[in-house]
Amino acid sequence: MPRRRIGFWYRFAAVLCKPPLVVLIKRDWRGMENIPAEGGFITAVNHNSHIDPLAYAHYQYNTGRVPRFLAKSGLFKKGFVGAAMRGTGQIPVYRETTDALSAFRAAIDAVERGECVAFYPEGTLTRDPGQWPMTGKTGAARVALQTRCPVIPIAQWGANEVLPPYATRPDLLPRKTHRVLAGPPVDLSRFHDREMTPELLKEATEVIMAAITRLLEEIRGEKAPGATYDPRQERIEQRRTTTAQNGRTQRVTAEQEEGQST
Template sequence: MRVRKLQQRRGWAFTLGAIILRPTFLLTTKPDWVGGTKIPATGGCVIAMNHLSHVDPLTAAVFTHDHGRLPRYLAKSGLFKNKALGYFMRAAGQIPVERSSVSAAGAYDAAVEAVRAGECIVVYPEGTITRDPDLWPMTGKSGAARIALETGCPVIPIGQWGAQELLAPYAKRPDLFPRKTIHIVVGDPVDLSDLADQPRTAAVLAEATDRIMAAITTIVEGIRGETAPAERFDPRQAGIAEIGNPHHDKRHDKRHDKRHDKGQGREAG
């Protein structure tokens, strides 16, 4: 199903992934891919995708690889703490991000350097799996916009749907059969040209980020055949943690409440 020949040298990590992970992915999914040749064949670029599942990086890796590019991710630093996984990810050129930390600036610098070196950076602007109750793209972080404005590279919006059926958000076990259809549609580059020479103020970054998220959302609407909410879900306004498993906190609260109730019962007795 490859539609563009890979020109880059893969290295052992990507070669191993292509040998093991790609066939596994294709055995358990039915790819429905549209517009992949809109990804530039060469040169630095940012791919901005909506985030539905922990399987998304694998989906994006197969997709970009089959369209002639090797993806580099801004990945949460916790994944690198596992020695074997961390070794593999570093060998594949992935960039650790300390989320909600001043150390995230180092990841930004590394991403800018990679784009200037002509590489393809994959960013999930939401920063985590969407918290929207119906899995629509939620509010975005400014990372993709900042990288694009700093380097002048194109931002390629991609909408996807179906990965959540293969592995539901924060689920531990995938649902492999029957095979799940993974829809991926690539849009035209997001026009940020009028913002390129403006100071990197919060307002400018917010505008650029909103354009990127709007482009992604429009694509997802087309895939789903539905209309997204007029206002994107904001976990901060909803009082939901921006990182980590949002369901874990709820379970913890319920367990805490039960223990509290039992304690109150013993005190009453």
């Protein structure tokens, strides 16, 4: 299947964005040979800075296979931003749908047309204290198993040194290096021809996230923690702590009121 043309809008965005990126950030980019030259595929990328979509898009733009990011459907509706999102071929996600597969129908269609669809499987900026990849959501695995397209794991590091997660002010000096390493396709063949249950999608997602983490270990020159940070588990623990604290407060209040009444 032939690749899609980059097109006017993507080239226009590159003209606007590439010069400041080149000036502000050095580059150590590897693994471009693992980006498929033809046909549809998925890239699964770690997310540790609000500016890393631009830095990563710069990397992949230079491979000739521009990424189509998933974005909220509302961004496509109005003004210049909407025109740019539509013109660059970004993929709207209609979050109001209740069917998980339908929510990614546009991504499946794009892959089947020969596009590259870029996923941030974590779904948000990492909350891991060491900025390692967190547990992933199952969207990338779902699209990959539905289409049987290649999944290219990609690790990046450096944009987070310019703008750390949840920071509001960039640190531009000294000039930072954006490091990217793309690995070979993740082998998901053992999940083919099986019922797409939540358990299977979770297992396939763990395989994808493990591949990204190994690449990030190579970039950083250190080992990731043994346990993967799970924000859902963290929220559960926070709720338990809050409930326990509220329970203790209520007991103390009740004991004080009882003491005052006697």
